[in-house]
Amino acid sequence: MKQPSPRALLGKLFGGSAKGIAVEKSVLTGYAQAGGKDVCVIGTCNGTYIGNEAALVLAAHVIDCVERRPKTPIVMLVDSAGQEPNRVDEMLGLASYFGHLLNCLELARRKGHKLLTIATGKAVGGAFICYGMFADRIYALDSASVGLMPIEAMSAVTKIPVPVLQKLSKTMPSLEFGARPFALLGGVEEVWPSKDDLQARLAEAIATAAVDDNRAALGKKRGGRKLALDIRNRVLAESAK
Amino acid sequence: MSQLHLFHEQTARQRIAAVTDAGSFAELLPPPERLTSPYLAQLGIPVSFDDGVVIGHARIDGKKVYIAAQVGQFVGGAVGEIHGAKLTGLFKAAARDRVPCVVIIESGGVRLHEGSAGEIAIAETMRAIFECRARKVPTIAVIASDIGAYGGMGILSTCCDFRVMTEHGRLGISGPIVIEKWMGKKAYDSSNRALVWKTSGGKTKYLLGDADALVHDAAGAVREAIGKLLTKSSPVTLKNAKARQKELEKRLKRFGKTADPDDVWKGLGVRDIATASLASGPEFAALAKAGRK
Numbered sequence: 001m002k003q004p005s006p007r008a009l010l011g012k013l014f015g016g017s018a019k020g021i022a023v024e025k026s027v028l029t030g031y032a033q034a035g036g037k038d039v040c041v042i043g044t045c046n047g048t049y050i051g052n053e054a055a056l057v058l059a060a061h062v063i064d065c066v067e068r069r070p071k072t073p074i075v076m077l078v079d080s081a082g083q084e085p086n087r088v089d090e091m092l093g094l095a096s097y098f099g100h101l102l103n104c105l106e107l108a109r110r111k112g113h114k115l116l117t118i119a120t121g122k123a124v125g126g127a128f129i130c131y132g133m134f135a136d137r138i139y140a141l142d143s144a145s146v147g148l149m150p151i152e153a154m155s156a157v158t159k160i161p162v163p164v165l166q167k168l169s170k171t172m173p174s175l176e177f178g179a180r181p182f183a184l185l186g187g188v189e190e191v192w193p194s195k196d197d198l199q200a201r202l203a204e205a206i207a208t209a210a211v212d213d214n215r216a217a218l219g220k221k222r223g224g225r226k227l228a229l230d231i232r233n234r235v236l237a238e239s240a241k
Numbered sequence: 242m243s244q245l246h247l248f249h250e251q252t253a254r255q256r257i258a259a260v261t262d263a264g265s266f267a268e269l270l271p272p273p274e275r276l277t278s279p280y281l282a283q284l285g286i287p288v289s290f291d292d293g294v295v296i297g298h299a300r301i302d303g304k305k306v307y308i309a310a311q312v313g314q315f316v317g318g319a320v321g322e323i324h325g326a327k328l329t330g331l332f333k334a335a336a337r338d339r340v341p342c343v344v345i346i347e348s349g350g351v352r353l354h355e356g357s358a359g360e361i362a363i364a365e366t367m368r369a370i371f372e373c374r375a376r377k378v379p380t381i382a383v384i385a386s387d388i389g390a391y392g393g394m395g396i397l398s399t400c401c402d403f404r405v406m407t408e409h410g411r412l413g414i415s416g417p418i419v420i421e422k423w424m425g426k427k428a429y430d431s432s433n434r435a436l437v438w439k440t441s442g443g444k445t446k447y448l449l450g451d452a453d454a455l456v457h458d459a460a461g462a463v464r465e466a467i468g469k470l471l472t473k474s475s476p477v478t479l480k481n482a483k484a485r486q487k488e489l490e491k492r493l494k495r496f497g498k499t500a501d502p503d504d505v506w507k508g509l510g511v512r513d514i515a516t517a518s519l520a521s522g523p524e525f526a527a528l529a530k531a532g533r534k
Contacts, residue, residue, distance in 0.1 A: 052493055056486065063482055085415040085423035091440045091502055092492055094414050095390075096451045099399025100489055104482050106371045111479075125351075125360070126414055129393050133364035147357045158353050160284060168283055174322070174358035175280075187361045213368045215361055216326070225358050228326040228365070231276065235330025236337070238269050239298065239307070 003143065004194075006045035006079075009120055012198045013077075014041070027054050028077060029061040031069070035203025040065040040113075042131070043077030047122040049084035050130070055097040058131060062104040066111055073114040073206050074105070078132035079121025079144075098130035105134050114209045118202070119144040119179065119188070133187070137209045139201075140179035140188045147177040173224040184224030186215040247458050249386045249409040253295045253310035256345050259460030260383075260467060261299035261308065268297040270327060278321050280355040289315045292323040296331045298340070302468055307335045310345035313388040318348035320394065321355040325362020332369035332380070341379040341471050342370075344401070349416065350392015363393035370400045377474045379403070381467055384410035385458065389441065391416050399451070402475040405466045406443035406452040408522045413441040428500070435518070439502035444517070444525050448509040449492065455522040462523075509533070 003009075006028075010018035014032035021030030021041050026048035030041050042058045044050060065072055083094060109115055117135035119128070123146045132138065140146050148154070151169065155162045165175055173181035179191045192201050216232060219225030251259060257266050270276055272290035281288045293315040298307050309331050311318035320328070328344070335342035351359040373380045382398040382405070384390045389411030390398045398404055398412060406412065415423075417431035417440070430436065439445055447455035453470065456462040475481070496505050503514050510532035511517045517528050 052489070052497070056490055056493065059482075059486055063479070063486060066479060066482075083414050085420040087420050087424065087429040087440055088497065088500055090413045090415060090420065091445065091505065092496055093412075093446065093449055093451045093489075095395040095399045095412060096449075097489055098396050098414070100482075100485050102367065102396070102400055103477060103485070106374075107477050107479060107482050110375065110477065126392070126396065129360065129364055129367075129396055133361070134367065148351055148353070148360045149356075154353050154356065160354070164284070169356075172280060172283070172356070174356040176356070182357055185357055185361055187357060187364075213365060215365060216329075219358075219361070225322060225361070227279075227322050228329075228358070228362060231270070231323055231326035232330035232333065235269055235296065235327060236334055239331075239334040239338070 080127035186219030319352035
């Protein structure tokens, strides 16, 4: 599917208010409107790689929002291929930079900001874990590439032939790559058709967001991740004895 | 357990036994429950009855803790659906009961054979860790083996209040082989162990402030470090977030242009690189402290 330009996509999500969002080195920060109300926006575009610097830019904007715009919902847009394998970033503590970003988002959540994610392009591995997957509710455009990694990449690392993985993915959506299989696992609340009225979708999503982590329950209900919820509940039950 | 045992050579269950009060560990969902990965079974890969993570509760100095230890020998300690759900459940139990939670990490991150299920499990465990932190329930990650904490588990470790490391432990996201493939052998020779450990090892992480304790590679030392942190917590506040933002900005500005870990060591107080390289964890910490004065 052809990807719209970052600006075109921001226009579809936020209308004219998208002009309040800066795009610098494929990192998005700013304030816009959804459903006539202010929202804070952080994110990535162009499938960019992110590292220490990007994490700091995003975290700074979350802190700005907490300080100056109490309770304003935070919308996270994800289009990133992941962390760039880079020795200097690793040496300086990439994991800690990402951890700081998560910490800032947790601060916002506790201060009453709703956290919403829309996977708009690539939402792969570390780049999804380090902010997007931390939202209260996570949505994905049908054109987005969501998941751990494509089957070809999985095959290259695990040495399991592509046809074997492809066959198994028919019954195990966890192995399949894309927004819909990810939704079957509960990792995405709902997949949005890109041609829909995304402004209306976003406004509705913000209005209905809740802070409980419902992903394991969704995964069980949808049949894509049948074990996680029961195992967790058994740990909770047996530890209470 | 004798002090002579090297912590990084012990198995997951030995490690738990060695850092907790004698006989106090009670395992939850133990191996007789036969919780094995259906993904690995389908792929014809051997399974493990605990899916590569041991969880339960125990006491340290008489105080109850929840504790987990990953099994590095089983698919690199990687997180699959069951493995991840056990961790999520443990942290949620810790939050519910207001009992500190310790995780001895030995993992390359998400178990690729289970695809996105492991990825979501790590994200869910992160949420559970922050449930603990919201209730001021201490969460402690121990990173003390060569396998270390990588990928999603590296990020997860930074969500805990504190990290205890030994010089053997490594903390990062992308491993050296992946980076070498990406940047070339000139930029990162993954067979250069000294460089690998100076990039991601406990000494460098402690100098930077990303590890809160750097201790001997012995269960007694790890236990003592955990004990000291069990009564503390690192609150999620605006003030702390702003201070951390400043600190990380400063770090990047100061060292972002250097490729040489020795520059970082020198900049943070290590005067004699050769001596510091051979020093034990605690000796190293003392050298750096003296050098900064």
